[in-house]
Each structure stands twice: as structure tokens, then as C-alpha cells.
Amino acid sequence: MVSAPATAARPFERYVAIGDSSTEGLDDPDGRGGYRGWANRLAERVAVAQGGLLYANLAVRGRRTSQILDQQLGRALELRPRLATLFAGTNDVVARRFDAAEVAADIERIERELVRAGATVLTFTLPDMTPVMPLARRLAPRIEALNRALRGAAARSGARLVDFAAHPVASDPRLWSEDRLHANAVGHARIAAALAQALGLPGAGPEWRQPLPPAPARGRHQRLRGEWRWFRRHLLPWLWRHSRGRSSGDGRQCKRPELAPVEWTPRGADGRAGIAG
Numbered sequence: 595m596v597s598a599p600a601t602a603a604r605p606f607e608r609y610v611a612i613g614d615s616s617t618e619g620l621d622d623p624d625g626r627g628g629y630r631g632w633a634n635r636l637a638e639r640v641a642v643a644q645g646g647l648l649y650a651n652l653a654v655r656g657r658r659t660s661q662i663l664d665q666q667l668g669r670a671l672e673l674r675p676r677l678a679t680l681f682a683g684t685n686d687v688v689a690r691r692f693d694a695a696e697v698a699a700d701i702e703r704i705e706r707e708l709v710r711a712g713a714t715v716l717t718f719t720l721p722d723m724t725p726v727m728p729l730a731r732r733l734a735p736r737i738e739a740l741n742r743a744l745r746g747a748a749a750r751s752g753a754r755l756v757d758f759a760a761h762p763v764a765s766d767p768r769l770w771s772e773d774r775l776h777a778n779a780v781g782h783a784r785i786a787a788a789l790a791q792a793l794g795l796p797g798a799g800p801e802w803r804q805p806l807p808p809a810p811a812r813g814r815h816q817r818l819r820g821e822w823r824w825f826r827r828h829l830l831p832w833l834w835r836h837s838r839g840r841s842s843g844d845g846r847q848c849k850r851p852e853l854a855p856v857e858w859t860p861r862g863a864d865g866r867a868g869i870a871g
Contacts, residue, residue, distance in 0.1 A: 604644045606677035606714065606793075608853055609637055612666040612704070613681040615655035618849060621771035622782040628849060632777070633679060635786035640677065641856035643795045651850035658685045659700045666848075667704050671711055673853055678713040679789065680704055680753070683740045684720065684775075692736050698743035705751035715753035716789050719744050721764035727774040756788045763805045 611617050611633035619631020633651050641647040650673055652666045659682040670678060682704075686697050701717075708715045719741040723730035730737070741759050748755035758764040767774075769781035777785060790798035 604646060606640050606644065606647065608648045608673060608675045609640060609650070609677040609679075610670045610673050610675035610713075610853075611637075611649075611651045611653055611679045612662055612670050613653040613679070614657045614662070614685055615653070615776060616681050616684065617651065617653035617679065618655050619782065620655060620776040621773065622777065622779045630779075630782065632782040632785035632789070635782060636679070636789050637856050639786060639790045639795055639798070640793070643797075647856045648853040649850065649856050650853045652848045654846050654848050656685060656844070656846075657682075658689065659683055659697045659704075663700045663704055667707060669851075671707060674711065675708065675713045677716075677793075678708045679716045680708070681717060683744065687720075687733055687736045687740055692739075694736075694739035694743050697740065698747050701744065702747035702751050705747055705753040709752045714793070715751070716756070716792055717744060717748055717753050718756040718785070718788070719759040721758045721761070723765070723774075725765045726767045726770045754792050756792050758785075758788070761803050763803060766806050768806055768809065 613633075617631065617633050619629030619634060622630045622632075622635075624630040624634075633653070634649075637647055637649040641649075650670075652669055654665075657665070662680070662682050680701070682701060683697050686692055705715050705717070720737050722734070723737060724734060741757075745755060745757070747753070763769070763784070769777055769784060771778040771781075784802045787798060787802035791800065791802065
């Protein structure tokens, strides 16, 4: 890979991503022991489109919206982003106590500060999680409240919002990882494509909305085995960790704390690139 040449046509010269595990990139392995994720994928697309980009990713898994406000916003503003992405609220939704008004106020403050600093801000809603995780029926009212909060905050702050909740494909289980809480590589690619379209990047269209081919039918026993495997491998450890007041992000640092050039090599018409480090 080579660093992009300098160019005067870089409206998004500096991109800073803040948020939780989704922005960090779980579960989209990068092949080097880390995670790629939609933020990296979006950075790659922006770098290809404009001939270069400085990119930082301050997200840390497990963070709630108030923690993103307290721990990430200040540093993000110091980096003077021209493009910023914020996705927050999932960890608030699954917490014991959820206050949609508080989350909305924090999200709106983050977006307003970034917009006031001159950044184009992107965010998005959560889709209906029931097809992915049947137990999510109990969380559906909270997810709907979060999405209303996200829509309202974006409308007031001037952020651009991609409403994944309005597109059924976002609830296809095949876009989600085995833990059913994080997108897989295909899901992260779809998120990046949607955000690229929201930015009006060359070649970014509505294809991300297209449904996947029909899935093969699964028998009852196959479904039950899948539910038990998920319960044992993912839900029980999550419940145990949270019962002890612990988070998957305890002691972790963000993966890309400083602005650094996105190193890329265009590969034909698909505009693919890669991020080192």
C-alpha cells in the first residue's frame, strides 16, 4: 500500500469516528488480529474518492452514550474533524436503567459540538432486532425510543442520519455475527455503503438496501440447537459479566487515537482500499 498523494480537493480532510463496539469494528476481523469495521471501510472509500484522508477512531467497546460524551468528544474536537461519525445508544438500551431523554440530550450535545466545529456528522438508527435475536422483543420498546431520540437529535443538530430501521434488510440475521449483537463483515460493508451514499461519494448508490437472496429453510431442531449454542456461548457470559458490573471495554484503549493517513491502493472500479495499523 502507498500513501495517497496530496490534493486540494479533500472536503473531508480529517475524519474522526467515535462510539462503541460497532464503530470499533466488532465483528469484522481485519486478518491481523484486530477489527476492520464500517468506520474503517468508510474511511477507505472517502480516501479513494478524494485522493487521501487523515483518520482517527476513538471508539471503545462497551461505552454508553454518556461515556462517549465524557471520554471521546473532547479529544475528537481537538483533532478538528471535517467528517465525524457517531453511533451510540446500544449499551444504554441493554442496561438495567434506560432513559431515552438523557440519551437523546447527550447525543444531541455531541452532534451539535461537532457540527459547530465544522464537521459533517453522520449517524444511524438501529434496525428491528427481533428477527436476529427473538429475545429482543423485550427490548423493542427501548430500541424504538432510542431511534426516536436519534432522529430527533439529528433533526435538531444538523447531523445526517441513515435510518436503518426503515429498511428490512438491516434485520436480516445473515448481516449479523454469531453473538447477534454486532454486524458481521457483510453487515459492516452495508453500513459503510449506506454512509458513503449519505455523503454522496462517487459510485455510492442505494444498492445496500437490496435484500439478500432467500435463505434456506431451517428445521425446528436446527433452530433449537442454534438458540442453545448462542445462549451458552454468548448470552450467559454477557449476563455474568454485567451482573458483576463489568464491561467488555474495561481497560481497553481506542484502536486509532491519532489522525494518520489512510494508506490505500485503488483496485479497479470497486474503489477498494485498505487501512494499515
